[in-house]
Structure formats: C-alpha cells, structure tokens
Amino acid sequence: MNDKITVENLTHTYGTRCALDNISFTVSRGEIFCLLGPNGSGKTTLFKILSTLMKPTSGNVDILGFDLNTKSKAIRKLLGVVFQHPGLDIKLTVTENLRHHGHLYRLKGKTLKHRISELLEQFGISDRSHDTVEELSGGLRRRVEIAKAMLHSPSVLLLDEPSSGLDVGSRRQLNDSLNSLAITENILILLTTHHLDEADLSTRVGMLDSGRLVTVGTPDELKDVITGNVVLIETTNVDTLSQAIAERFEVSHTLIGNHIYIECEQGHEFVKEVAAAFPNDIRSVRVGKASLEDVFTKLTGNPFV
C-alpha cells in the first residue's frame, strides 16, 4: 500500500465520443485535489472510473497501491464516495442511513454505534439523528452524505460536485469540513467541481476541458501563468471595438463571445484610458488579478461555462 492515486494515460470513450483523452496525474494523502471543468468536460466519467463504477477503455489507475482493473474489491474498502445525486434514503432516519451503510462495510454492534455517534458529533448533526432525511435541508443532507462516506474510515474520499445545490453558507461549511478531514485524518480527498471558488480552496487543481487535462498545479501556480492584470470588456460590437483597441493600444487580446479578454501590466490605468476612448461601446468592464477562470480561458481559449 502506498499513499497515492496515480492515473496514467487514462482514456474513455462512449462509442465514438471521447470523454477522457489520455489523462495522467498523481494525488497524495493529505491533499485536496480538485478536478475543475465546465459541464461535459469529463469530470463525472473520471469520477465513475475512480469510484469503481465503470471500467476505463484504456490506461492505468493505481489507488494506494491497488490496480483498479484487477483489485477493485480491495479498493472499494478504501474508498468513501459522495455522489452528485443524493445517495441517502429519504424515508430512513439519519442514524438508520448510517447504520445501513455501516453494515455494508461489515461494521456492527458497539463499534458501529460508537462510530456513528462520533461522526454525528463531528458533523454537527447529533440533534437531527432521529429525523428522517426528507425532513432535512439540502446543506444538512450533504453533511450526512459525507458522514456516511466517512463512516468506515476510508483512506480516500471522492466527492462528485459536492457543493451543487448548496447556498454560500453551506458551501463554506462543506469546505471547512473537508479541510479539517484532510488535515486531521490525513486522507486523500479528490473532488470535482465547476465552482471556481471551491477550486481556489484546494491544495491542487487539475483543469479538464473536453476530456483533456489541460494543466495541474496549486491555485497560485496556475494563476502565475498570467502576469499582471486581466481586463474583460463586455461590448455589443466585439469586432469593431477589439480592432479599435488594437490600433490604439499595444495589447494583444482574445475574443470570447461578446467579451474582449486582455492581459496587461497596469490594468487600472488601461481601463481608464479605454473607457475614456470608447465611452459608448462598452457595456461593462472587469479588471483584477487573474482568477482560475482567466487561467482556464487562457489555456483553453474557451470561456468557463
């Protein structure tokens, strides 16, 4: 057993459509690794393969020293998985859901009871333990899901879009829980998301676009790709305005839909001048330090949607 997930040359196709194209990356214990990509980028396919639900078309995946193709049973014992779609039985109480899950992992009696109350405490849901899941809010349900995935003390926690459908407050709580799990339990956390702020809080980020892994690195490393500021101008007439800007200023630009994307050293000064020069053509302007969204756009040439 080692401490890593290693994915090598992973490819998956549905018929003729390539969902994952030759992907390789490594994640270590204690890390929160985030697969960031817009809808349809291949995140869920990769997730299904890692969670042993689907066999890849080709390539190797090694989870803590076990080959996914041949040792999926051993791997299942090490995984805690939170699916995108709710995986709780809403007719059962919180405790009943956890007990059912524990039995599937051969936990029983006092050990199970103790572990359940420990997790209820840890996730702050002890007072709701006897309520049926249908009585809980979305945020609370998510917490129960994670508690359920952690019940058998897995070494790897996989989460597919864990924050989808959660409000900002619940999302922050979720991130806090994950951070403390990674630190205190030294587990490997891999999650998929299309929320950029969530990716920003991870240890490392892998960006997926149309089945390709575009880049991997810490959020800061990724942002270093862009020096200076990013200016994003929304306009009704992209072609004319971009041409006019190019003639007047010495900056290169990229067109994304009805936006003009520009990188420059003194973003604020530049914006002032542009706004003064073309007051009627600009709908809105955003200026600031590079975000992961900007990195994605720069690397793929596509907007992050």
Next chain:
Amino acid sequence: MVNVLLPVSTIWWREIIRFYRQRSRLLSAIAQPLVFWILIGSGLSASFQPSGQSKETTYIEYFYPGIVVLVLLFTAIFATISVVNERREGFLQGVLIAPVARWSIVLGQALGGTTLALLQGVLLLFLAPLIGIRFGLSSLCLTIGVMVILAFGLTNLGLIIAWRMDSSQGFHAIMNLILIPIWLLSGAFFPSIGAPSWLAWVMKLNPLTYGVTAFRNSLYLDTATINGNMPTLGFSILIISLFCILTYLGATYTASTKTV
C-alpha cells in the same frame, strides 16, 4: 457467516422499513386485484361455470387463487421498480461501490420483496373463508410455503427486469406486455381445459401456471375437490422451485453485469 449475511439482512431490513413508512403502497398492491376479484368474480359467477371444476365451484371462488397470485406479482413489481432509478442516481449507487458481492445485494432485495408479498398474500388468505374455502393447519402451512417460493421467484423476475431497465416507463411497458399476460395465461383467470389447444400449450409452458396450480392445490389440500387435467401438487412445487432458483441466478447475473 454472520459477516456475509450482514449486508443481506440490512438490505432486506431497508425494504421493510421503507414499506412501513409508505403504507399507501399496501393499498396500491392489494386494492386493484381486490376490485378485479369482486367485480369480475361477481360478474362472471352468474354466467360462467369454470370447466373442469366441481359444480359447487363458483367463478368468484375459482378466481380467488389467481387474485392472490396477482397480489404477489404486483407487490414484486412495486418492490423492484425502485431499483431502476436508485441504480442510476441514488441510494443504490452507494451500495454498488461498497465491498459487497452482487449476489448478496440481490438476495437482500429479493427477500425484502418476498416478505412484503407474503405479508399481503397472507392478509388475503383471511378472505378465503368468506367464499367458503375451508382449510386446516397443514393446508395453511403448505399454502404459505408455496406463497414464499412464488413470491421469491416473482420478485427475482422483477429484479431481472429492473436491473436491465434505464427508465421506470420501460418497466411499465414490460409489465403490460409480459407480466400481465403471463398472469392471464396461468390458469388464474380461466382454466386451460376448454381453451384452444395452442393456448392450452402456452399455458402448459408458462411457469406461473404451476404457481397458480400449486397454490390452488395446497389451498384445497384438506377438501380435495381438485380435478381436471391439472399438474400434481408435487410437480407444480418442483417447477416453481426451479423457477425460483433460475430467476435468482438470472437476477444475480444481471446485477453483476450492470454497473451504472
């Protein structure tokens, strides 16, 4: 051994709890067959004498075993249909990635469905004395035994279909196209005596025919009024036991080949 059976029992237990918390399901599985029985049974009793039966057997009495089998079939369907949605997005995904063999998942589900079907079938047995069917203890035990085998087989048949389906609409189509005709041609609705020979053959090849026969025979074990060219009780039980084993193996196989 306990460790192997723990996942089975917990899956079984969940089916029971769910049913207990959605008691309206009881009504949906029992009400329709009961209405069929009362309306069709009473309606046809005046006009038809089922062939191959004794003079005293009215149609409503003839129809009774068929109705109990229909309740078993309906319960099996309702208990398994949730697999379709839960497998793709929901509770069952968590079960599928647990270190649990597929045969034990299927066994838990099948035992859950069987328990629910049996519960409702036994409830209907209380109606038998109302239409003049009298049975003793041995007859009762045998009847319940037959119901267990039959319910287990039908639930597994439901599971074979449910594990293959991608939508519950598909399941409904199969139910109307296959399951209901299987029931109609099992001797539940009309006896094979007097039916055109091709139809009598279809009925002879239908495993549910032996289920209805076994149920009918065990119900009348003490009064022995069964006649006509029906298969014997022993032979019928043998066939439904085989049906039971094959459908369980089939459901396990289907579940093993399916991922998401």
